Amino acid sequence: MRSGENKPIITADDLTARYGSNLIFSNVSFQVNRGEVLVIVGESGCGKSTLLRILIGLEKPSCGRVLFQGNDIVNSGEDVLHNYRQNIGVLFQSSALFSSMTLNENIALPLTEYTNLDTETINLIIQMKLGMVNLSGYGNHYPAELSGGMKKRAGIARAMALDPIVLFFDELSAGLDPVTAVELDELIIKTNEALGTTIVIVTHELESICKIADRVIMLDKTAKGIIAEGTPQELKENSADPRVRSFFLRQLPQKTAQE
Amino acid sequence: MENLPQQPAAYRITHQLQDAKLTVYLAGEFGIRNLAAFVGDINRLLVAEQREISGIDLDFSGITYFDSAAALAVIRVREETPDKKIKFSFVNLNEEIRDIFSVINNKGIARRPTKAIKPREGILVQIGDTCFLLGRDFINMITFVGELIYALSYTIIHPRSLRSKDVLFYMKRAGVDGLPIVGLISVLMGLIMAFMSFLQLKQIGANIYVPSLVSFAMVKELGPLMTAILVAGRSGSAFAAEIGTMVVNEEVDALKTMGFDPIRFIAVPKVLAAMLVVPLLTLYADLFGVFGGLIVGVTGLDLTFNTYIVQSMKTIKVFDVVTSLIKAAVFAALIAGIGCQRGFQVRSGAQDVGKYTTSAVVSAIFMIVVADSIFAIMLHYVR
Ligand SMILES: Nc1ncnc2c1ncn2[C@@H]1O[C@H](COP(=O)(O)OP(=O)(O)OP(=O)(O)O)[C@@H](O)[C@H]1O
Numbered sequence: 001m002r003s004g005e006n007k008p009i010i011t012a013d014d015l016t017a018r019y020g021s022n023l024i025f026s027n028v029s030f031q032v033n034r035g036e037v038l039v040i041v042g043e044s045g046c047g048k049s050t051l052l053r054i055l056i057g058l059e060k061p062s063c064g065r066v067l068f069q070g071n072d073i074v075n076s077g078e079d080v081l082h083n084y085r086q087n088i089g090v091l092f093q094s095s096a097l098f099s100s101m102t103l104n105e106n107i108a109l110p111l112t113e114y115t116n117l118d119t120e121t122i123n124l125i126i127q128m129k130l131g132m133v134n135l136s137g138y139g140n141h142y143p144a145e146l147s148g149g150m151k152k153r154a155g156i157a158r159a160m161a162l163d164p165i166v167l168f169f170d171e172l173s174a175g176l177d178p179v180t181a182v183e184l185d186e187l188i189i190k191t192n193e194a195l196g197t198t199i200v201i202v203t204h205e206l207e208s209i210c211k212i213a214d215r216v217i218m219l220d221k222t223a224k225g226i227i228a229e230g231t232p233q234e235l236k237e238n239s240a241d242p243r244v245r246s247f248f249l250r251q252l253p254q255k256t257a258q259e
Numbered sequence: 260m261e262n263l264p265q266q267p268a269a270y271r272i273t274h275q276l277q278d279a280k281l282t283v284y285l286a287g288e289f290g291i292r293n294l295a296a297f298v299g300d301i302n303r304l305l306v307a308e309q310r311e312i313s314g315i316d317l318d319f320s321g322i323t324y325f326d327s328a329a330a331l332a333v334i335r336v337r338e339e340t341p342d343k344k345i346k347f348s349f350v351n352l353n354e355e356i357r358d359i360f361s362v363i364n365n366k367g368i369a370r371r372p373t374k375a376i377k378p379r380e381g382i383l384v385q386i387g388d389t390c391f392l393l394g395r396d397f398i399n400m401i402t403f404v405g406e407l408i409y410a411l412s413y414t415i416i417h418p419r420s421l422r423s424k425d426v427l428f429y430m431k432r433a434g435v436d437g438l439p440i441v442g443l444i445s446v447l448m449g450l451i452m453a454f455m456s457f458l459q460l461k462q463i464g465a466n467i468y469v470p471s472l473v474s475f476a477m478v479k480e481l482g483p484l485m486t487a488i489l490v491a492g493r494s495g496s497a498f499a500a501e502i503g504t505m506v507v508n509e510e511v512d513a514l515k516t517m518g519f520d521p522i523r524f525i526a527v528p529k530v531l532a533a534m535l536v537v538p539l540l541t542l543y544a545d546l547f548g549v550f551g552g553l554i555v556g557v558t559g560l561d562l563t564f565n566t567y568i569v570q571s572m573k574t575i576k577v578f579d580v581v582t583s584l585i586k587a588a589v590f591a592a593l594i595a596g597i598g599c600q601r602g603f604q605v606r607s608g609a610q611d612v613g614k615y616t617t618s619a620v621v622s623a624i625f626m627i628v629v630a631d632s633i634f635a636i637m638l639h640y641v642r
Pocket residue numbers: 019024042043044045046047048049050051093
């Protein structure tokens with residue numbers, strides 16, 4: 001987890017996002033270091049999913065750039081983006097499994113496209129990935145036949161199919177029971193430590209943040225940008241910002257006197 | 260609180276004026292169901308008693324049912340008292356009612372919406388907007404056509420990249436599954452045409468031309484056209500709805516992040532399948548149309564089976580059949596292309612899917628007719 005300290009693999013440089021005239025955030029700059037687990041937190045609607053979509057090149061920021069290993073993926077051509085995308089795995093907030101395919105086919109898709117493995121090996125890999133997220137035996141189910149949490153786990157399995165360099169998870173533990181959530185935390189830690197995968201996660205589970213995060217970035221809706229950045233420990237203990245403290249102490253911020 | 264009152268709830272409002280202080284006693288049930296009534300009553304009372312009062316007390320002690328809408332209403336009443344000097348207070352609130360008041364977030368109610376709903380614009384602005392949208396639609400269309408042609412040529416150069424399973428699947432969907440309806444409609448068209456032309460031609464004793472007329476019209480125009488319209492209704496809409504739903508479910512985004520070109524991955528198999536299967540379907544429609552005419556010819560016109568076939572064969576040239584097939588392939592490309600393009604235009608939600616599905620069918624039929632006219636003129640000169 002702590003190897004190759006502070007070598008940025010992804011750099012977000014002065015990002016601004018808008019929907020129409022509605023400013024979501026501005027001046028967002030940070031780095032994702034090689035081999036770390038970066039957690040993005042912030043209240044609902046503050047733009048975490050938007051930020052993630054910019055980082056994976058689905059949405060263009062209204063200004064700023066995103067560098068992957070030194071290459072700008074926002075302003076360069078398709079080929080840079082294409083190369084980038086073969087190195088990342090993404091779990092969407094809504095899981096985004098292909099509804100016309102079974103889980104096996106969902107996971108097989110990137111494998112058949114980007115490798116020339118024989119069917120037997122691919123099947124073995126699929127079994128392994130499904131087992132990692134505790135979905136063994138569900139390979140022939142269609143996404144519509146799964147619960148929300150199961151879809152999420154299947155989405156994770158698909159994101160990890162090619163053992164990408166960087167993994168992005170949006171709302172990793174939303175909709176999961178505590179036991180499964182803990183298992184997933186273990187999986188994240190293992191993936192990160194054993195495979196050296198860099199992981200960027202949006203999650204709200206305080207316990208899992210403290211357990212898995214190397215660094216935390218906190219976005220805020222009113223500040224429209226990053227209000228805190230650091231290790232969970234630092235943020236928990238030393239932050240002067242009441243919003244950060246209230247998040248980590250799970251309290252309502254001290255209210256100003258009102259009705 | 261207990262069950263919601265089912266009937267228009269019973270409440271009583273009494274008041275007492277003492278030392279320029281008005282006390283209003285609320286008793287009974289106050290809730291969303293009788294909101295308008297009691298707010299009206301309270302307001303009337305306040306207006307009637309407005310003379311020289313310096314304070315108003317709203318007494319809650321007699322209330323048996325109260326909900327958040329009622330709480331909001333009395334807060335509004337308090338805020339809207341015209342004379343700000345009047346001291347307006349709520350008294351005798353019990354714990355439950357206090358809790359209900361605490362639910363209301365005054366700041367939230369007062370906040371301006373972050374997104375303004377545009378008021379209806381004037382006619383000129385609307386016309387301008389529509390033109391702008393049409394222009395953008397056109398540019399989108401051209402871009403899509405370019406991308407589709409690029410993706411198709413890529414697929415032709417790299418046939419291995421084609422998802423042949425998908426092509427077969429959509430050939431079955433668009434072609435095989437459409438056989439019954441296409442066959443039925445074509446037979447009926449042939450029947451009707453033979454019958455109508457017979458009514459006219461028999462006046463001049465030219466029954467022998469009925470087979471020519473039916474087969475000529477069927478092969479040259481009606482076969483390709485009817486087939487295309489049916490395919491547009493059956494498959495063009497299905498393509499748009501399917502892709503639209505994929506967009507809404509973020510499946511298209513997922514494809515992109517996995518490094519797939521959505522057009523190559525989703526649209527190309529559909530377009531190819533349609534282009535392969537619609538000409539076959541057209542041939543089938545032509546045959547059934549002629550067959551429909553044959554039924555009328557043999558049963559009603561004293562033509563023998565043989566004469567009918569021979570007459571038909573004499574009329575139709577190979578050239579006609581070939582152009583009919585080419586036409587069908589072009590129609591198929593239009594239908595599938597427009598269906599896919601409309602699907603990709605979906606941005607959010609089920610409503611968009613419905614809108615673009617409809618649009619896919621309407622635009623496809625329109626484009627089919629336009630293309631057919633162009634073909635008619637072109638073929639006239641090619642001959
Ligand atoms: N397609 C869109 N069009 C317009 N506004 C949008 C769109 N998508 C998101 N927004 C706005 O952008 C803001 C940020 O949305 P986003 O989905 O990034 O939030 P989030 O931080 O991921 O929230 P959550 O934790 O609930 O998932 C929201 O206020 C939302 O209103």
